[in-house]
Amino acid sequence: MEKKRNYSKKREAILAALRSTDAHPTAEWIYQTLKPRFPDLSLGTVYRNLAQFREEKLAVSVGVVNGQERFDANVKPHTHFICERCGAVIDVPGVFVSGDMLTHAARRCGLQVDSCEIVLRGLCPVCRGRNQK
Amino acid sequence: MEKKRNYSKKREAILAALRSTDAHPTAEWIYQTLKPRFPDLSLGTVYRNLAQFREEKLAVSVGVVNGQERFDANVKPHTHFICERCGAVIDVPGVFVSGDMLTHAARRCGLQVDSCEIVLRGLCPVCRGRNQK
DNA sequence: CTCCGTGCAAATACTTTGCAAAGCG
DNA sequence: CGCTTTGCAAAGTATTTGCACGGAG
Numbered sequence: 001m002e003k004k005r006n007y008s009k010k011r012e013a014i015l016a017a018l019r020s021t022d023a024h025p026t027a028e029w030i031y032q033t034l035k036p037r038f039p040d041l042s043l044g045t046v047y048r049n050l051a052q053f054r055e056e057k058l059a060v061s062v063g064v065v066n067g068q069e070r071f072d073a074n075v076k077p078h079t080h081f082i083c084e085r086c087g088a089v090i091d092v093p094g095v096f097v098s099g100d101m102l103t104h105a106a107r108r109c110g111l112q113v114d115s116c117e118i119v120l121r122g123l124c125p126v127c128r129g130r131n132q133k
Numbered sequence: 134m135e136k137k138r139n140y141s142k143k144r145e146a147i148l149a150a151l152r153s154t155d156a157h158p159t160a161e162w163i164y165q166t167l168k169p170r171f172p173d174l175s176l177g178t179v180y181r182n183l184a185q186f187r188e189e190k191l192a193v194s195v196g197v198v199n200g201q202e203r204f205d206a207n208v209k210p211h212t213h214f215i216c217e218r219c220g221a222v223i224d225v226p227g228v229f230v231s232g233d234m235l236t237h238a239a240r241r242c243g244l245q246v247d248s249c250e251i252v253l254r255g256l257c258p259v260c261r262g263r264n265q266k
Numbered sequence: 267c268t269c270c271g272t273g274c275a276a277a278t279a280c281t282t283t284g285c286a287a288a289g290c291g
Numbered sequence: 292c293g294c295t296t297t298g299c300a301a302a303g304t305a306t307t308t309g310c311a312c313g314g315a316g
Contacts, residue, residue, distance in 0.1 A: 122247035
């Protein structure tokens with residue numbers, strides 16, 4: 001279980017880019033963002049590193065929104081809001097499921113629950129305004 | 134708001150197939166299931182009808198699991214458990230988010246919340262057993 | 267006859283992968 | 292130098308779409 005020698009400048013930059021935003025970006029976004037600084041960066045590398053981050057639990061997937069996977073460097077469980085109009089993914093503090101309920105439900109169904117995620121859907125502030133026109 | 138003339142035997146069969154199971158099937162599963170009875174059914178038709186069901190709110194998407202979208206004819210909001218090993222999607226009764234919390238969080242963030250979904254992840258009973266070997 | 271729904275196949279969109287070359291220690 | 296990471300392009304998978312045909316009213 002010793003640590004692997006997994007380091008590279010690009011890997012670091014990809015993780016930094018992911019951590020630099022709370023927009024829960026796509027692989028493509030990270031690629032475009034880093035491209036100016038690393039002109040020879042390739043999309044495959046972004047995907048490979050994201051997959052690795054996920055294994056190492058340095059990042060998680062928020063799910064697929066409009067056909068593209070969204071990533072999050074915030075590994076602590078928290079609630080997300082997804083705008084059904086523009087696809088924005090926004091962190092929502094203060095919405096929880098009681099641990100008791102989880103434990104209870106798990107027991108009842110024989111499930112081993114490792115994580116719990118809440119997703120709200122609706123209109124984000126921007127789209128809300130735009131819709132009223 | 135008058136009803137469209139959207140009827141066909143296949144359309145009905147697709148909806149029935151979706152309603153006949155609680156396994157939250159993929160488009161492919163529905164296709165394979167119906168193929169014996171409708172030898173000339175095409176996958177495109179399944180996709181088209183599923184998309185239409187979603188618009189008409191006869192079905193919802195549970196999300197993408199292992200690259201495939203999972204559908205559910207149970208439109209009422211309820212909690213899902215996703216097995217991280219085999220990808221099974223299972224209904225879980227009795228886990229809720231308090232409506233107060235939702236309203237509160239929505240106000241605070243200026244969000245218009247239309248729906249709320251809880252997803253648990255872990256190992257299903259089958260995979261749990263298989264893992265202990 | 268006029269539409270709507272469909273089969274079929276081609277097109278899309280996103281992600282993964284094989285392989286040779288470059289990079290790190 | 293040995294092993295890891297990457298670029299590139301090809302492959303893979305899931306889903307969508309264009310078009311002409313077939314069935315219902």
